[in-house]
Amino acid sequence: xxxxxxxxxxxxxxxxxxxxxxxxxxxxxxxxxxxxxxxxxxxxxxxxxxxxxxxxxxxxxxxxxxxxxxxxxxxxxxxxxxxxxxxxxxxxxxxxxxxxxxxxxxxxxxxxxxxxxxxxxxxxxxxxxxxxxxxxxxxxxxxxxxxxxxxxxxxxxxxxxxxxxxxxxxxxxxxxxxxxxxxxxxxxxxxxxxxxxxxxxxxxxxxxxxxxxxxxxxxxxxxxxxxxxxxxxxxxx
Amino acid sequence: xxxxxxxxxxxxxxxxxxxxxxxxxxxxxxxxxxxxxxxxxxxxxxxxxxxxxxxxxxxxxxxxxxxxxxxxxxxxxxxxxxxxxxxxxxxxxxxxxxxxxxxxxxxxxxxxxxxxxxxxxxxxxxxxxxxxxxxxxxxxxxxxxxxxxxxxxxxxxxxxxxxxxxxxxxxxxxxxxxxxxxxxxxxxxxxxxxxxxxxxxxxxxxxxxxxxxxxxxxxxxxxx
Numbered sequence: 001x002x003x004x005x006x007x008x009x010x011x012x013x014x015x016x017x018x019x020x021x022x023x024x025x026x027x028x029x030x031x032x033x034x035x036x037x038x039x040x041x042x043x044x045x046x047x048x049x050x051x052x053x054x055x056x057x058x059x060x061x062x063x064x065x066x067x068x069x070x071x072x073x074x075x076x077x078x079x080x081x082x083x084x085x086x087x088x089x090x091x092x093x094x095x096x097x098x099x100x101x102x103x104x105x106x107x108x109x110x111x112x113x114x115x116x117x118x119x120x121x122x123x124x125x126x127x128x129x130x131x132x133x134x135x136x137x138x139x140x141x142x143x144x145x146x147x148x149x150x151x152x153x154x155x156x157x158x159x160x161x162x163x164x165x166x167x168x169x170x171x172x173x174x175x176x177x178x179x180x181x182x183x184x185x186x187x188x189x190x191x192x193x194x195x196x197x198x199x200x201x202x203x204x205x206x207x208x209x210x211x212x213x214x215x216x217x218x219x220x221x222x223x224x225x226x227x228x229x230x231x232x233x234x235x236x237x
Numbered sequence: 238x239x240x241x242x243x244x245x246x247x248x249x250x251x252x253x254x255x256x257x258x259x260x261x262x263x264x265x266x267x268x269x270x271x272x273x274x275x276x277x278x279x280x281x282x283x284x285x286x287x288x289x290x291x292x293x294x295x296x297x298x299x300x301x302x303x304x305x306x307x308x309x310x311x312x313x314x315x316x317x318x319x320x321x322x323x324x325x326x327x328x329x330x331x332x333x334x335x336x337x338x339x340x341x342x343x344x345x346x347x348x349x350x351x352x353x354x355x356x357x358x359x360x361x362x363x364x365x366x367x368x369x370x371x372x373x374x375x376x377x378x379x380x381x382x383x384x385x386x387x388x389x390x391x392x393x394x395x396x397x398x399x400x401x402x403x404x405x406x407x408x409x410x411x412x413x414x415x416x417x418x419x420x421x422x423x424x425x426x427x428x429x430x431x432x433x434x435x436x437x438x439x440x441x442x443x444x445x446x447x448x449x450x451x452x453x454x455x456x457x458x459x460x461x
Contacts (some may be wrong), residue, residue, distance in 0.1 A: 003382045031407040035370070064249075065249065066242075066245070066246055068242070068246050069246045069249055069250045072250060073249075073250060075252050075259050076253055076254060077257070079251075079257075080260055080261055083261055083264070084260070084261065084264045087264050087265060087268045087272070088268060090268070090275065091268040091271035091272045091275060092271070092275075094272075094275035094276065094278075094279055096278065098279075118263065137401075154425075156370075156371070184371050186369075186370065186371040186372070189370045189371060190369075190370065
């Protein structure tokens with residue numbers, strides 16, 4: 001296995017190989033719970049915690065598990081982390097737990113997590129695996145929050161509604177209504193809106209990548225400093 | 238060789254399962270009390286919204302009696318449920334009745350309905366539903382205060398014809414673009430009031446009996 005640097009891992013998780021926008025993994029919870037920022041944040045943090053935990057443990061045991069039982073062992077580790085997360089959310093953020101409902105236990109089936117365990121953590125040292133979990137989790141969380149914010153704003157005209165579910169009573173007045181009281185646009189809240197907004201986010205990311213690539217190509221073609229200068233007259237196509 | 242590898246792998250996987258089980262069991266026992274407290278607080282919050290503390294001074298969560306099985310169907314309860322009794326200085330003032338209607342637009346709508354012992358509605362809350370966001374979900378107090386329009390209503394106010402949406406000649410508002418959801422809620426509330434008019438004497442008697450046994454046990458306790 002070739003060595004990877006922390007910078008590569010970070011860039012991979014947050015941008016180049018973002019689990020939500022590039023790998024398109026874990027779309028079910030991504031689409032289902034991103035109606036509001038608080039839901040997105042709750043699920044994103046839970047996924048992040050599970051990803052860091054499972055990557056760390058998988059990396060720790062990578063030399064002790066035979067290939068034959070590798071996958072069942074990984075799944076068991078992930079399921080254990082998810083169940084612990086579920087119990088903790090039930091204990092400390094009960095109302096949010098009720099809203100997210102089945103999508104908390106379903107984190108087990110988020111392919112992004114098993115994918116990282118198998119493709120990365122099982123071949124890397126503990127520090128790098130945990131860091132990869134953090135970066136992949138943050139990449140997923142960032143997309144969830146962005147999606148939640150856009151859908152909440154366009155769908156029901158608020159941002160940061162019901163934040164007290166996660167941050168206690170003091171957070172209930174964080175809500176903003178930049179579009180006025182009675183604004184609502186149903187489609188964005190419903191599942192089609194989730195697909196549409198996700199599609200636009202992927203398109204924007206691809207457009208940025210394409211622009212970057214063009215700029216890089218242009219730089220490559222540009223004359224190198226100190227190169228011989230040739231004066232030409234007329235037009236060269 | 239194969240046998241050996243099977244044995245090795247089984248033991249490996251079993252020890253994994255064992256460690257996992259230990260971790261889960263300890264997390265469970267660490268969070269168990271906190272979870273029970275959270276569940277209790279959530280249940281209590283809903284009850285207190287219907288019958289506020291000014292109107293009662295008993296423990297709503299603990300003062301319960303089971304609903305007789307013959308009424309389960311009318312109330313939409315498949316596994317039965319408990320009626321919570323609110324008392325002011327021992328005197329029953331209202332009963333909070335759980336009910337479920339399957340006539341909503343999508344899935345069941347679970348409600349709790351508080352009924353004063355004079356037969357008027359003390360309050361209604363939808364506790365769980367899957368109605369369309371922006372349309373049917375206005376039955377939820379978080380989205381609209383429509384559900385408060387039932388406060389003080391009874392089987393005689395309005396008369397039976399009035400327990401419907403305005404579109405059908407009833408007394409209660411429908412929502413723009415959603416008639417099925419509010420109608421299901423209205424019918425179910427009327428159904429619960431109907432049940433209460435049949436069963437309220439029994440509920441009162443049982444509540445009084447429960448109060449006297451509670452008093453006896455505290456008296457006995459005092460004697461000791």
